[in-house]
Amino acid sequence: MISVRGLSKHYGDTLAVDDVSFDIRPGTVTGFLGPNGSGKSTTMRLIMGLDTPSRGEALIDGVPYRELRWPLRSVGAVLEAWAFHPGRSARSHLAALAAGGGIPRRRVDEVLGLTGLGGVAGRRAGTFSLGMGQRLGIAAALLGDPGVLVLDEPVNGLDPSGVRWIRDLIRTQADAGRAVFVSSHLISEMALTADRLIVISHGRLAADTTVRELSARGGGSLEEAFFGLTEGIGR
Amino acid sequence: MSGYGFRDVARMEWIKLRTLRSTTWVLAAGMCVTVALGVVAGYNTRSVTGDPTSNMLAGIAFGQVITGVLGVLTMTSEYSSGLIRSTLAAVPRRPLVLWAKAAVFGAVTMVLGEITAFASFGLGIAVLRSSVPHPALSDGSVLRAVAMTGAYLALVGLTGLGIGAIVRHSAAAVALLVGGLFVLPVVAGAAAVGAGKFMPELIAGNSLAAVKPVSGFSWSPWLELGITALYPAVLLAAGGWLLVRRDA
Numbered sequence: 001m002i003s004v005r006g007l008s009k010h011y012g013d014t015l016a017v018d019d020v021s022f023d024i025r026p027g028t029v030t031g032f033l034g035p036n037g038s039g040k041s042t043t044m045r046l047i048m049g050l051d052t053p054s055r056g057e058a059l060i061d062g063v064p065y066r067e068l069r070w071p072l073r074s075v076g077a078v079l080e081a082w083a084f085h086p087g088r089s090a091r092s093h094l095a096a097l098a099a100g101g102g103i104p105r106r107r108v109d110e111v112l113g114l115t116g117l118g119g120v121a122g123r124r125a126g127t128f129s130l131g132m133g134q135r136l137g138i139a140a141a142l143l144g145d146p147g148v149l150v151l152d153e154p155v156n157g158l159d160p161s162g163v164r165w166i167r168d169l170i171r172t173q174a175d176a177g178r179a180v181f182v183s184s185h186l187i188s189e190m191a192l193t194a195d196r197l198i199v200i201s202h203g204r205l206a207a208d209t210t211v212r213e214l215s216a217r218g219g220g221s222l223e224e225a226f227f228g229l230t231e232g233i234g235r
Numbered sequence: 236m237s238g239y240g241f242r243d244v245a246r247m248e249w250i251k252l253r254t255l256r257s258t259t260w261v262l263a264a265g266m267c268v269t270v271a272l273g274v275v276a277g278y279n280t281r282s283v284t285g286d287p288t289s290n291m292l293a294g295i296a297f298g299q300v301i302t303g304v305l306g307v308l309t310m311t312s313e314y315s316s317g318l319i320r321s322t323l324a325a326v327p328r329r330p331l332v333l334w335a336k337a338a339v340f341g342a343v344t345m346v347l348g349e350i351t352a353f354a355s356f357g358l359g360i361a362v363l364r365s366s367v368p369h370p371a372l373s374d375g376s377v378l379r380a381v382a383m384t385g386a387y388l389a390l391v392g393l394t395g396l397g398i399g400a401i402v403r404h405s406a407a408a409v410a411l412l413v414g415g416l417f418v419l420p421v422v423a424g425a426a427a428v429g430a431g432k433f434m435p436e437l438i439a440g441n442s443l444a445a446v447k448p449v450s451g452f453s454w455s456p457w458l459e460l461g462i463t464a465l466y467p468a469v470l471l472a473a474g475g476w477l478l479v480r481r482d483a
Contacts, residue, residue, distance in 0.1 A: 049327045050320060051482040066327040069238030075324075083320040085255065085312060092254035093321075100247030100325040102239040140321055 001026060001179055002047060002148060006056035009042050016042040018203040019056070024181045026147065029174045031194030031211070032183035035230055039203040040183040041080050044152050047181075048077050060148060072101035076141030077150040082133050083140070086126025090117055090136050093125060094143065103143050111139040131162040138169065149173055151182040155189055167193050191215070191222050201230040244326050244335035252339055258305060265301030266351045269294035270358060277359030280367050285447075288370045288377050291359030292384045292444040298351060299391040299439070302344045303412050306395025309340050310474075311405040319483055329478045333400055337471055341393050348388030356381045376446050383443040383460055390463050391416070391435065397470025401477055435463045 002024035009017040017039045024030050034040050045051045047058040049065030057064060060074055068074050084093045094108045112118045115135040120128070125136060134154065141149060151170070155163045170193050174180045184190050190197060190211070197214055199207040206229040207214060211222065218225025252258060272294035280287045310333075313319040326332050356372070363369055370377045395412050402408040416436045423430035424437075431437040431451055441449040442459040452459070 045482075048320075048324060050323060052480075066329075068327065071239075071327050072325050077324055079320055081317050083317040083324075085251075085316045085318045087255050087257055088251070089254065092250060093318075096247045096250040096254070097321055097325045099250055100239065100244050100322070102243045140324075 001061060002150075002181060003059045003062075004043070004047065004056070005059070007043065007046055007053055007058055008055040009039075009046055009051060010054045016203055017046065020200065020203070020205045021056075022198050022205065022208050024148070024179045025196075026179045027174060027177050028195045029170055029180045029182060029193055030196045030198060031190035032181060032198050032200065033187065033190050033226065034183075034185065034200040034206075036185055038200045038230070040185075040200060041152055042203075043200070044077070044079060044150055044181075044183060047150060048075070048079065050079075070102065070144065072097070072103055072144030072146065074144070074146055075148045075150060076144065076146040077152075078134070078137035078141050078154055079150075079152045082125075082137070084125050084133075084136060087124055089122050090125050090128075090139070091121040093136065094139060097140055098143055101144055107143055107145075111142045114142060115139040130157050131159060134158060134162065134166070138166075147178055149178055149180045149182075151180070153183055153185070155184065155186070163189070187223050187226050199226065199229050206230060239326065241331060241335060244331045245339055247322075247325065248332075248335045248339040252309070252343060258308075261301060261305060262347060265298060266347060266354075269298035269301070269351050270354045272297055273355030274358045274362055277355075278362040278364075280363060283367060285367075286445055287359070287363055287367055288356065288380050288446045289440070289444050291355050291363075292352060292381065293440075294351070294355055295384055295388060295439055295444065296436075298348070298388050299416065299436070300413070302348065302388045302392035303395040303416065304409055306340060306344075306392040306397075307399040307408045307412055308405060309336055309396055310399030311403055311408050314403045315405060323483050330475045333396075333471065333475045333478055337393055337396055337467075340396055341389055344392040345386060345389035348392075349382065349385030351388065352381045352385035355384075370446065374446075379456065380444050380446050383456060384439070386460065387435075387439045387443050387463065390467055393467035394435070394470060397467050397474050400474025401470065432459065433462055435466060438463050 004020055004022050007017055007020045020043060032040050046053050060068060091108060098105060098108050112121045115138050117135055117139060154166045170180050170182060194211050196210050214225045215222040218228060273291045276293040277287060277291040280290045313322060322332055360369060372378045398412050399408045402411060420431060420434035420437050423434060432454060438459045441452045442456045
């Protein structure tokens with residue numbers, strides 16, 4: 001479970017995230033919706049301990065990410081862009097991460113199988129297509145069989161079968177009791193995958209609700225409700 | 236179940252180091268060129284009163300660039316590729332990452348550095364002209380010169396790693412390393428007589444690898460080795476401090 005409390009982040013004079021609070025619960029897909037540049041990625045980087053909050057805190061099972069004893073077994077994340085060296089094979093990349101996280105070596109072949117990368121595990125990851133790269137990110141996230149998944153724009157740039165694969169994966173993971181937190185700027189995608197929605201605009205929380213409730217607010221259209229929320233808040 | 240620790244992180248860095256084909260090749264090729272340069276310098280030694288040991292170790296002028304640049308890339312390639320996000324997700328206790336990198340890269344370059352230095356000496360002796368006095372490893376100061384030369388290659392590697400941790404951008408960090416090694420001694424030497432005793436690149440040739448004393452380098456090679464080690468120690472400490480405080 002993720003608890004975000006009064007989270008703020010400045011970059012110089014820019015306030016990227018402004019006093020945001022919410023919870024991400026187990027067994028649920030929580031969509032994180034907002035226009036480009038609204039603070040979604042920054043919030044996720046703060047949760048993962050990559051950036052330090054200016055104020056407030058992001059806790060995972062009660063502790064900040066940097067203090068987790070078994071981080072890979074608590075949270076799996078795929079953040080923006082690729083996070084592997086192009087010259088290393090998928091298997092070696094995963095083996096290195098597994099070693100650092102204290103995960104048994106056999107788990108590497110398991111996640112390669114789960115993500116359908118078994119046949120290309122020995123290939124240099126730099127030769128991967130966008131979809132294969134995304135699968136490698138997911139494989140790394142699943143290494144520790146974590147209770148929480150954090151995915152930043154996971155379907156961006158994927159072809160239809162890739163999108164479907166991610167959608168099914170998200171559903172399966174939540175149904176298995178995991179807390180899944182997935183950001184997107186695609187409203188239709190969120191309507192298909194999410195149970196709950198957190199809407200963020202200009203770094204501020206605009207809504208924390210269910211998909212059904214939000215779409216009712218827009219007279220049955222999630223899109224109308226979204227624009228009502230994100231355009232209503234100015235600076 | 237006390238959580239991950241240094242051993243796990245060192246294992247991670249060891250896997251990273253040996254699974255990049257480019258690193259393996261550059262290290263192997265760099266060692267061969269370093270040895271070859273030493274052998275050529277040994278063969279060309281004609282002076283009867285000179286220091287053939289020092290000549291046979293001349294290849295480190297090149298070898299230090301190899302270990303230094305690879306040290307830089309060990310850190311900066313994490314940032315340029317985005318791998319740093321995966322690394323810090325697995326190991327959010329950030330200082331552990333840098334200490335493990337330093338331990339693994341330092342140990343590997345120390346072993347390879349010693350192999351390179353002793354190979355340079357062994358092959359150099361084989362081609363040394365009969366008119367030139369032949370040094371022997373049974374002579375304590377010869378053994379010391381060869382062993383310190385190997386250690387020097389590791390220390391420059393760690394210096395590169397420290398610069399990489401501070402600067403994070405490959406090109407800028409490599410420029411700083413090379414400038415610090417080769418340009419700084421020229422500038423400092425022009426500004427202050429005796430500054431050479433503090434410049435690693437000059438220390439290596441005139442003290443660490445030397446059997447016969449060189450003017451201007453009256454300090455013990457052990458003291459000079461300590462001065463050389465101070466650079467990576469300070470840079471790595473600063474790099475570790477910054478790694479914790481900066482956004483990744």
